[in-house]
Amino acid sequence: MFTGCGLDRAEAMRRALASDQGRAQVEAEFRALADQRGHTPQVIDQVWEMVAAFGAFGFCKAHGVAFAASTYQSAYLKRHHPAAFTAGIMAHDPGMYPRRVLLQDARRMGVPVLGLDVNASHTTWRVERIDQAGLIRWGLRPPLVDVTHLTDRDVDQLLTHRPVTDLADLLARTDLSREGLDDLILAGGLDTLTGGRAHRRSALLHAHAEDLARLAAHHRLTLAQSLHQLEEGAPVTVAGRRVSVQTPPTRSGARVVFAPLEDRTGLVDLALFGSAQQRSAAAVFAGGVLLARGRIRRAAPGALPTVDATEVRPLEHIVDRHGESE
Secondary structure, rough: OOOOOOOOHHHHHHHHHHOHHHHHHHHHHHHHHHHHOOOOOOHEEEEEEEEHHHOOOOOOHHHHHHHHHHHHHHHHHHHHHHHHHHHOOOOOOOOOOOHHHHHHHHHOOOOOOOOOOOOOOOOOOOEEEEEEOOOOEEEEEHHHHHOOOOHHHHHHHHHOOOOOHHHHHHHHOOOOHHOOOOOOOOOOOHHHOOOHHHHHHHHHHHHHHHHHHHHHHHHHHOOOHHHHHOOOOOOEEEEEHHHHOOOOEOOOEEEOOOOOEEEOOOOOOOEEOHHHHHHHHHHHHHOOOOEEEEEOOOOOOOOOOOOEEEEEEEHHHHHHOOOOOO
């Protein structure tokens, strides 16, 4: 109304305010149109000062109204229904904030963030009623679909065959992918059945016990507890779940890959040098249950044995989905 230009031209001028060149062009046009409408130079200066300041952050009224409405609705939900509000955000793209930040914000609002549970989690984030000594609270339960390697087929099996009573019952009722089962255990999905976080590693070994037993029969595996009986340089085949990886440099500048494996009897110290790293580093860093071939090495007579690996392969490359050895 101040310049008499139409809404379409006003919107184009508003957009042009975002750049220095555009602002200069808009100012010239704005002053000319305002002068034609009979406004005094003093009034034109005052109005232009407001328009120029607005250009640094302004947007059209419809855009502002839309943001205001969603902001008000979000603020209301967050204040009065924080668990449901957070569940909705977590179920969709949370935007610029990592999920851990959103969950920590929920905790600050007094919302309990519950653990993943094979018998309670569903396919999306859900609000769950919690009764603690007569005090009713609403907590957040994460979904099964957020477990990295758990496939849609795996999730369908879990939802169909639950509740399960323990790990053995789960293995008997389902045929989960190995990676999915591992991630489900590591994410705490079986904590209520296996005794909590401290027992996850034992649960992993138990989950692969049948495969490891089959490997032992076909590949003449040596268990960790028996390695001390072997002589220096003796060929050996071991298997277990990779515990960790370290790559310290040597004096020559080359790096050695150390990756202990855990079987049901203890730890196997595994080391990869030179060409073995080129062949097997990918499998070692990927983790999971591994089979390794190599030779016994001791730093000194009587020292604990290390297996200098010549080849390391993941379990799924050795035993197929149906459990048949190569």
